[in-house]
Amino acid sequence: MTTTGTAAPPLTSHLAGNYHPLPVVLATGEGSWVTDVGGTRYLDLLAGYSALNFGHRHPDLIRAAHEQLDRLTLTSRAFDHDLLEAFANRLAALLDVDLVLPMNTGAEAVETAIKASRKWGYEVKGVPADQATIVVADGNFHGRTTTVVSFSTDDDARRGFGPFTPGFRVVPYGDTAALAAAIDATTVAVLLEPIQGEGGVIIPPAGYLPAARALCDEHDALLVVDEIQSGLGRTGTTLASDLVGVRPDLVTLGKALGGGIVPVSAVVGRRDVLGVLTPGTHGSTFGGNPLACAVALAVVRLLETGEHQARARELGAHLAERLDALVAEGLLASARSVGLWAGIDVDPVHGTGRQLSERLMARRILVKDTHGQTVRLAPPLTITREDLDWALDELTDVLRSTVTG
């Protein structure tokens, strides 16, 4: 098994090499489990980076998709369809927001939030033309478009892709004083992840988001929170912002909103902010299409009961206890978790995050490293306690039995 380095793709393959996946080829999935082409079953503890919060092929979501496939799949926004308003209204009610602007991918939702913030800044706040600034945090992950990587601090994500979009100021994540110092009269928005997912499930001090809220109020700037990975039940609340009682002006959603079936994203928030996007100023051919709305409506229905959020809280408390025990035993360098979402830092004596991922794969557990020594755990919120405990027993055993270097 390859354990390190980026293997050159075989010359016979026509697939672009912009990923370095674990060496597994999946064929089917059901709930928390997937099966590879050879018939081996694996427990999925990544859940599509939280795109699969409700597991693989959740029956309610599959039913909604099938019914819609048999009825109407695409209209473009040139015409309305009979689920568009229903989707917007129901999502707005779930999140207690004024407006919903549907897009497809997460990066598009972030781009939409940036455009709305800038236009609001010029038309409502009165920032001089082309002077708008947006304050962001280092270690951020907001997607892969040229504008979004313009304010990434990950060298791999940026190098070779300039010239970059100006107008962004990067401050250390979790540092309220640095945030305060970066905001001025040109600032239209502060854009933050409430917890940095790709960064390794980095949880800021509890006062950070509330302080950002207060600073934005003080300076007439928008608080834009990217909940594409943290939102929709993952942290034990519908939004991670709810954990600290913060109401952002705009929220970006994606990943789990598409139920693991189709890409669905949205920007939700204040009417006077999203209202600056009038006909002709912004759009998407596929945004809010009937199939997307059917699936996303079914996702909203799953979240309305609060059942998945409660599961994430209960199982999350158990996950945190068990990870703390591994840290106490000296088997993990450190661990952070909130709800069913954890970042574990692998002590180098146990190898790299990649090596741990490969060892867990050999034990039929799928996870993926993020940033060298860190492995993210994000099981479906529908995982059973037994499956979670089995995976944690295997993790414990792998760590106890491997010492490298």
Ligand SMILES: *Cc1c(COP(=O)(O)O)cnc(C)c1O
């Ligand atoms: C995944 C992610 C994105 C980008 O979503 P895509 O659908 O891959 O474009 C943006 N922000 C956060 C926080 C994410 O986790």
